[in-house]
Amino acid sequence: MLTFIGLGLYDEKDITVKGLEAVRRADIVYAEFYTSHLMGTSIEKMEELYGRKVTVLTREDVEQNTSWLSLAKEKNVVFLTGGDAMVATTHIDLRLRAIDMGIDTAIIHAPSISSAVSGLSGLQNYRFGKSTTIPFPYTRRDKTIISEAPYDTIKMNRRNNLHTLVFLDIDREKGFMRIGEAVSILMEMEERRGEGVLVNALAVGIARAGSDSPVAHADYLEKLKDYDFGRPLHTLIIPAQLHFIEAEALVKLCGAPQDIMK
Numbered sequence: 447m448l449t450f451i452g453l454g455l456y457d458e459k460d461i462t463v464k465g466l467e468a469v470r471r472a473d474i475v476y477a478e479f480y481t482s483h484l485m486g487t488s489i490e491k492m493e494e495l496y497g498r499k500v501t502v503l504t505r506e507d508v509e510q511n512t513s514w515l516s517l518a519k520e521k522n523v524v525f526l527t528g529g530d531a532m533v534a535t536t537h538i539d540l541r542l543r544a545i546d547m548g549i550d551t552a553i554i555h556a557p558s559i560s561s562a563v564s565g566l567s568g569l570q571n572y573r574f575g576k577s578t579t580i581p582f583p584y585t586r587r588d589k590t591i592i593s594e595a596p597y598d599t600i601k602m603n604r605r606n607n608l609h610t611l612v613f614l615d616i617d618r619e620k621g622f623m624r625i626g627e628a629v630s631i632l633m634e635m636e637e638r639r640g641e642g643v644l645v646n647a648l649a650v651g652i653a654r655a656g657s658d659s660p661v662a663h664a665d666y667l668e669k670l671k672d673y674d675f676g677r678p679l680h681t682l683i684i685p686a687q688l689h690f691i692e693a694e695a696l697v698k699l700c701g702a703p704q705d706i707m708k
């Protein structure tokens with residue numbers, strides 16, 4: 447049996463009671479932290495609470511070298527992921543591979559950044575379009591390459607009057623992207639493309655959702671760049687036109703400028 451268990455947003459205690467019981471019953475516990483990361487804990491703290499050794503898999507182990515999956519034919523294997531295991535990950539691929547190998551699978555859900563952003567910002571969950579990720583720029587032949595995919599997603603969503611949830615890259619070497627870096631990248635894209643998608647755009651930055659001191663702050667994009675959101679993880683929302691209750695929520699919950707209520 448292979449069970450996908452979401453760990454929630456911030457520390458080892460964000461797992462659900464069902465998830466905790468399943469980890470404690472497991473023969474083998476695997477985890478991956480390249481799609482998301484619980485910043486308020488450590489492997490040692492997880493192992494102490496869960497009462498099991500946790501083996502951390504790399505992206506290669508999860509996406510290519512999946513021979514470990516065959517252990518789930520005989521044993522009770524669980525696979526832990528930050529947030530909800532199937533939100534903004536490619537773990538459905540792992541589940542389908544397991545099914546093809548004759549392994550039973552199940553999911554135990556957990557809080558996800560996708561739902562937390564609506565709670566923290568007051569933006570309506572049903573008004574979000576396709577989400578996107580801003581990857582770290584990289585250099586090729588002395589040229590800095592910046593992916594324009596996030597710009598296109600925001601453009602499409604805005605055209606359809608939908609909010610965009612923008613995840614920020616997690617990189618083994620470069621670390622956790624922060625809101626300031628993400629805003630600079632978006633402004634650079636706007637300069638290159640010049641289509642006006644992000645001119646005078648409002649944005650909402652979210653930091654450390656799920657912790658005791660999450661930050662949700664809204665302002666015009668250029669101003670958000672210099673706001674101190676503190677430690678990661680960070681994420682960004684580019685809102686569509688606001689419903690009047692959403693505007694009120696952004697002012698009252700996220701300190702947005704009053705003029706957005708006009």
Ligand SMILES: C[S@@+](CC[C@H](N)C(=O)[O-])C[C@H]1O[C@@H](n2cnc3c(N)ncnc32)[C@H](O)[C@@H]1O
Nearest residue numbers: 529530533534558559613614654655679680681
């Ligand atoms: C690719 S998504 C994976 C989402 C995860 N499966 C879930 O359901 O929450 C990971 C990105 O979401 C954002 N994120 C995740 N947890 C967060 C948190 N607690 N606070 C702020 N942003 C977070 C960060 O931008 C991070 O790089």
